[in-house]
Amino acid sequence: MISKLKYILLLCIVGISMSSCKKYLTLEPQDGITRQDFWQTKEQVSSAVYGCYASLLAPPLVENLFLWGELRADMLQTGVRATANDFNIINVNIQPTNPITNWSAVYQTINNCNTVIDLAPQVLQTDNTFKQRDLNGYVGEALALRSLMYFYLVRTFREVPLKIKATTSDEDNFQLPKSSEAEVLTQIINDLKLAEEYCFTTYGNRDHDKGRITKYAVQAMLADVYLWKDDYENSIIYCDKVINSGQFGLVEGSSWFSTVFYEGGSNESIFEFYFNQNRLNPFYSMFAESTKRFTAALRVTEEVYTIDLFDIENKDIRGDGAAARFNEGTIWKYHGVNSGTGRSPSASFAHWIVYRYPDILLMKAEALNQLGQVDEALKLIKIVRDRANALEATETFETDPADPDYTSAINTPDLAKFILDERAREFAYEGKRWYDLLRNAKRDNYDQRSLLFDVVIVTASPENQQSAVAKLQDDNSHYLPIYFTELEANKQLIQNPFYVKTK
Known part of the structure; x- marks a missing residue:
């Protein structure tokens, strides 16, 4: 230490x-x-x-x-402290x-x-x-x-x-x-x-x-x-x-959260930004109960991790008390000491994790799937899910070859969606979700563009949903504009095309 x-x-x-x-x-x-x-x-x-x-x-x-x-x-x-700038990004109403x-x-x-x-x-x-x-x-x-x-x-x-x-x-x-x-x-x-x-x-x-x-x-x-x-x-x-x-x-078992996200530098970690008591991260006020700028979306509980209604003790260790606290929606990865105890403002030094070992396993699974090697991809997904005690309700495909329901007759797009969903469970709030969605959406000449439409249908305000879907038809809208002060300072810069057209 x-x-x-x-x-x-x-x-x-x-x-x-x-x-x-x-x-x-x-x-x-x-x-x-x-x-x-x-x-x-x-x-x-x-x-x-x-x-x-x-x-x-x-x-x-x-x-x-x-x-x-x-x-x-x-x-x-x-949350209550969300800004107009936040809403504009969510509603695909983005300006330079x-x-x-x-x-x-x-x-x-x-x-x-x-x-x-x-x-x-x-x-x-x-x-x-x-x-x-x-x-x-x-x-x-x-x-x-x-x-x-x-x-x-x-x-x-x-x-x-x-x-x-x-x-x-x-x-x-x-x-x-x-x-x-x-x-x-x-x-x-x-x-x-x-x-x-x-x-x-x-x-x-x-x-x-x-x-x-x-x-x-x-x-x-x-x-x-x-x-x-x-x-x-x-x-x-x-x-x-x-x-x-x-x-x-x-890292396995009940200590997974505190070992990986509170202590930091775990056996899973490949590279992370080391915050400390003298250099705090900006996340405490962003997610704190009284100053919440953001909370976990309701779908995180209902769709991403799900709940075992027959056995409340049976849960995905990455969900309630890890990614978020389901009863209040607090994003917990940067807030918790363990599943039940939160940090103080002066202890907001959770590291920013860039790569963990499960990222490698799921990246390889994604690449294998795209090459048609379904069985090998499923084995890697199973390793990640077994460690996490992922619930049966989130198992789109049986990943255990010994199970009678196991089949390798799976099409690549469906398994790609399963991997994308598993990455959502594993890396919730680690800054990866949009890039995962965009990478999958743009593959094969935007064969899965609907992934982006599905997002704004549940996130954009009702009056903005139709406009947001229309904007996402343009590939250029998937990237942010160049900030206006950069354009003023550098005359060689040209604004990203979508924002020139809609100016």
Whole structure:
């Protein structure tokens, strides 16, 4: 615990030292990190890398990752503190003036990573104790973090400026056009493959292995990126690298919630943002009883997890008292100590989990299903469901080959929906739901577009439902607009097409 506290305190101190004024994409030079006289020792490189991690803890960043991944999906319901901006996103009435579309905090992290990638190599010339292996490790971490940020951006906005050089002076060019989705994804994959080569498998203690990028975190990202690209063979290759490492497993039993979400850094964890008492996450006030901005949607109880009416003790461990408290609708993953005890405001330091081991299992199941390997996909789903004690009411298909009802005569779209539903149960409120829906909807030339229609039918207000469905017919509406201040600052930027048409 002492090592974790020291580590996070260092992140916070470095992060505070890097605060600065706003500029296009927040790419301005950073006092204390880009000055040429800073890049002299390996300790300074280490501090700069920790600064990249610290920037992940900025409240606007992680709040946006939650909102981008959940607000347009079907697991949230608005509470008493919901804003007009929240309602506009839910009702597919999104304008470029909506601050939820502001990407500046993400680009701040990207520029911090660019700075390490560009300037750390020069320290080899000034510090003879700094070795190439150590440099490669730090650069690998920065490449992977930058890739993660771009992966969030490309799934949310589709086309974004691709800035891969550090902003180190006022003479740098801030006028950047958007790059295509294909260009951004290609850059991400190339960077992650280099990061896989560079990054370490371990840093020697659990908190660093879970709170910093390892080779396994890079492989998880590559599996996810390839799945987004419908490249199922490569997605399976990288899932298998994580699985075959033997470094991860599923946490089982009644301690699952407190181990994974309260303590953090569990055996399931592959990579997570480490909040702490000195750097709280923004979720307490967002979900607290008296200030709820959001609650769990009613369908979470009724459809996602369901209830065993004949045995109330028989329940999915991921549902009541984990994802949410069903009797009051409180979103619990960031609020609970255990299934019955909540955190205080000063203890709002639940980690933001980017990848857990069940994500790897279900990504592989999804890819296998798309390749027609139904039996193998069902085996992986069964592993996840058995650990969770998933209820029979949510079992669309029998997953046990020994059961008389088992059959592999299942069509791919139906099993894809089963996997999508299982991901909803496993990753409720972890910022994945919208991306899961969109990935499935757009597959095979939007063969499953109805998934998006189903969302707004249950989330949009009655007077907005027809309009929302009509808007979702346009593929461009599935991505957010560029925030208006970015367009004002950068004349090379062109607004996402759907929002030009509806302006």
